[in-house]
Amino acid sequence: MSVITVGLLGFGTVGKGVYETIINHQERLQAILGKEVKVAAILVKNIEKHDFPDKDVLLTDDFQKIIELPKLDVVIDAIVGKEPGYTYLRHAVKRGCHVITANKEMFAHHGSELKSLAKKHNVSLGFEATVGGGIPIIQTLKKLLNANQVERIEGILNGTSNFILTSMREEKLSFESALKIAQEKGYAEADPENDIEGYDAFYKAVVLSELIYGKAPVWEKSTRIGITDITPEQISIASSLGLRFKHVASLERDQKGVRCTVKPVLVGESHPLYRVEGVQNAVSIDADIVGNISLQGPGAGMFPTASAIVEDLIHLETNDFPEIFAEGEGEGIEAALPVWAMIGNLSNLELPNGFEVISYSSDNAVIVKSSEDAAASVAKDDLIAYQILGNHHFSDVRTDQVQPV
Structure with a gap:
């Protein structure tokens, strides 16, 4: 039986998950691929920290020894950071190897270049694990893109922030x-900035944007807001309105181009993301023919991420990169006026023209419809505007309390 020879870059949580999955599911892989899958070499930062039992596998801290192996079919990137992963994968592609990566930061910055290089050298590039861990978002979108135009994506793309918001609501923390609990459970790093400030979710949104719309959003014009300012009091007020806080990445192509936001929002019971709790990730996709499709599952971890990488290994020959919109093609859609919950101190609140009061549901919240700029203009330290996604019915309408002036 012929062999698919793999070079594995990184042997941390994800790298070990990939190695164990390949070893433990070898029979299944052979049945699907008709070939044996063999990890021939593993790149690590410090050899002395690893006690590797399989002497047939080259364990090295020198990438050059891997790229110069006599036979090398696939290079799997399970390391973090923009470099050296980008450089390593460029070398692998130029050698003629298929490549698979789980590195969302690197791929958000360099995915376009790697796709072009892979196409030039007639090799495949798998990146399912860069976005949803074990959720098959990329493959699903590739199937949708054959006939559907994706109009909007809303996703909970970071399990750490979702766990924190769930815990704050359920445990009143x-x-x-x-x-602190997320860190104790291993869901959050000692330095959690990437997760709680939205960088991780933003990188994933960039990857999705390039796949769906053929281009990335303009980074400087995108919105990225973390969850650190959300308080138990705000969560309690939102709950009284039938709403839950979620840290959501949104992508939409409007008349100005690709609009990307990562920020805390509020969702009601009818929204697909309402019941996504704990460390789960989910993506809600709106397309013009099929309508709404929602995917939910584990967004990180050893075996969910390894699952995505091994699925890419199986789909190597079909990992193409569809382009939906040519540059300048299409007018996009005109964005509807957003709905906001303004939570906090409403005393002496005066709403200028451009606001429509939908409901005054409590002494601490007013529901309005306005532009994003208008909502931001009246927000202050003790009054914050949070966008409400989807349709939500507010039964206690008391517009006598706050009126536009």
Whole structure:
């Protein structure tokens, strides 16, 4: 039986998951591929920290020894950071190897270049694991793109922030207490900035944007807001309105181009993301023919991420990169006026023209419809505007309390 020879870059949590999955599911892989899958070499940062039992596998801290192997079919990137992963994968592609990566930061910055290089050298590039861990978002979108135009994506793309918000609501915890629990459980790093400030979710949104719309959003014009300012009091007020806080990445192509936001929002019971709790990730996709499709599952971890990488290994020959919109093609859609929950101190609140009061549901919240700029203009330290996604019915309408002036 012929062999698919793999070079594995990185042997941390994800790298070990990939190696164990290949070893433990070898019979299944052979049945599907008709070939044996063999990890021939593993790149590590410090050899002395690893006691590797299989002497047939080259364990090295020198990438050059891997790229110069006599036979090398696939290089799997399971390391973090923009470099050296980008450089390593460029070398692998130029050698003629198929490549698979789980590195969302690197791929958000360099995915376009790697796709072009892979196409030039007639090799495949798998990146399912860069976005949803074990959720098959990329493959699903590739299937949708054959006939559907994706109009909008809303996703919970970071399990750490979702766990914190869930814990704050269910256990009535402060942000700091919920973060500490997330760190104790291994859901959050010692330095959690990438997760709680939205960088991780933003990188994933960039990858999705390039796949769906053929281009990335303009980074400087995108919105990225973390969850550190959300308080138990705000969560309690939102709950009284039938709403839940979620840290959501949104992509939409409007008349100005690709619009990307990562920020705390509120969702009601009818929204697909309402019941996505704990460390789960989910993506809600709106397309013009099929309508709404929602995918939910584990967004990170050893075996969910390994699952995505091994699925890419199986689909190597079909990992193409469809382009939906040519540059300048299409007018996009005109964005509807957003709905906001303004939570906090409403005393002496005066709403200028451009606001429509939908509901005054409590002494601490007013529901309005306005532009994003208008909502931001009246927000202050003790009054914050959070966008409400989807349709939500507010039964207690009391517009006598706050009126536009």
